[in-house]
Amino acid sequence: MSDTETLDAVAALVRQARRILIITGAGLSADSGLPTYRGIGGLYDDKLTDHGMPIEKALSGQMMANRPEVSWTYLTQIEANCRGAQPNAAHHAIARLVAERPGSMVFTQNVDGFHREVGTANLVEIHGNLHQLVCTECGRGRMVPDYAGLQIPPACPTCGGLVRPDVVLFGEDLPRDGILRLEHMLADGVDLVMSVGTSSLFPYIAGPVVWAAEQGVPTVEINPGQTPVSARVRHRLPMGAAHALGEILQRLDAGS
Numbered sequence: 689m690s691d692t693e694t695l696d697a698v699a700a701l702v703r704q705a706r707r708i709l710i711i712t713g714a715g716l717s718a719d720s721g722l723p724t725y726r727g728i729g730g731l732y733d734d735k736l737t738d739h740g741m742p743i744e745k746a747l748s749g750q751m752m753a754n755r756p757e758v759s760w761t762y763l764t765q766i767e768a769n770c771r772g773a774q775p776n777a778a779h780h781a782i783a784r785l786v787a788e789r790p791g792s793m794v795f796t797q798n799v800d801g802f803h804r805e806v807g808t809a810n811l812v813e814i815h816g817n818l819h820q821l822v823c824t825e826c827g828r829g830r831m832v833p834d835y836a837g838l839q840i841p842p843a844c845p846t847c848g849g850l851v852r853p854d855v856v857l858f859g860e861d862l863p864r865d866g867i868l869r870l871e872h873m874l875a876d877g878v879d880l881v882m883s884v885g886t887s888s889l890f891p892y893i894a895g896p897v898v899w900a901a902e903q904g905v906p907t908v909e910i911n912p913g914q915t916p917v918s919a920r921v922r923h924r925l926p927m928g929a930a931h932a933l934g935e936i937l938q939r940l941d942a943g944s
């Protein structure tokens with residue numbers, strides 16, 4: 689199948705689907721100019737941090753508990769990298785697909801908050817959101833547009849406790865609520881599973897795609913490079929998210 693034929697076939701599936709599970713990763717935000725880092729630390733690749741430790745250690749839950757100033761140093765760098773970037777056409781396209789199909793869900797690994805910013809309904813940010821801060825003592829939370837002006841590490845204005853972003857650091861568990869929502873979605877039945885801009889390295893990201901493929905549910909992967917699920921999906925679009933989703937929406941609008 690040529691890419692054009694695949695786009696036609698995927699558009700037909702999207703048109704018929706009432707409940708779509710859309711799994712997204714860093715590739716989605718690449719069109720917003722963000723690096724497609726692995727997890728939260730790939731900005732650093734294999735290099736050691738300025739503190740002489742691997743980024744996985746600097747950005748671990750244990751480091752945040754014991755030496756929060758170290759973790760915050762790198763969180764601040766990551767946030768500075770995202771600052772000024774905006775959601776792109778892919779985020780808007782996905783928000784529209786979900787709005788038009790209320791049984792659908794977006795399950796994202798991204799911590800940039802772009803899906804939330806464009807008002808995506810039924811969203812699970814499984815790794816959290818960099819802009820959501822939470823007090824480790826009293827649990828009070830607040831949203832911040834960026835980290836400008838924050839004292840590092842920040843203290844809770846109410847109780848003085850350590851404040852951290854509500855993100856999943858290395859070595860920490862995924863939020864149970866998000867996993868349960870995904871499980872309920874799959875248990876209730878899905879018509880289509882789309883994996884968009886993710887390298888599918890985590891089992892909880894690849895798992896639903898493989899599960900759907902085994903159940904005979906149509907699956908689509910949109911990602912420029914090959915991933916562990918590439919050989920399992922029914923349709924594969926080797927291209928950027930904004931481009932592919934734009935082509936699909938055009939077909940929906942044209943009614944063809």
Ligand SMILES: [Zn+2]
Nearest residue numbers: 823826844847
């Ligand atoms: Zn507090």
